Amino acid sequence: SQQGEEDPQALSIQEGENATMNCSYKTSINNLQWYRQNSGRGLVHLILIRSNEREKHSGRLRVTLDTSKKSSSLLITASRAADTASYFCATLTLIYSGAGSYQLTFGKGTKLSVIP
């Protein structure tokens, strides 16, 4: 089973609307991060929320985390055409005690299209 599964897989909205993407995971985590990737390009870190946090804001981004449901959501408000990209959630988990032993596991991503 997949850690960090996002839904929807694809989302198409009009410019100015809000976009909400959800992510579910299966194991306990240290933190959950959201990344953005333009087609075939690099991964850009957007925002990180720790396991003891419930909500975090950064500009037009709002992330929530519900550890009891093992789920997170990313809300992009007032979307722009430039927000068109794939969005991945990734969970950071401690594999074993010791430095360098954290593992980042990505979900399958949501492909967001913002139509001008």
Place this chain on the structure above:
Amino acid sequence: AAGVIQSPRHLIKEKRETATLKCYPIPRHDTVYWYQQGPGQDPQFLISFYEKMQSDKGSIPDRFSAQQFSDYHSELNMSSLELGDSALYFCASSDGTGPDTQYFGPGTRLTVL
């Protein structure tokens, strides 16, 4: 600010050839991670190193090997390349004292013909 550097950015190889990808972490970062992202797929963790020692292993094929050198740069060696190895390979680095955020490089796009 300095970022993670990967080279080459693009690489084309034939089946059964070998390839070496290089990663130069952010200065003072001592932990390096490698990820593979197939077409339309999510990034998959391959392997990580801390202070030149392998610290964790993910879904890395036996045909692949990697190491971290004394200057903390890392190389991913891929042998007997297969068509399915065509992917984007990301390297990320972090400060071993604070694993919260891994900083990703731009990736190397490997195409196996």
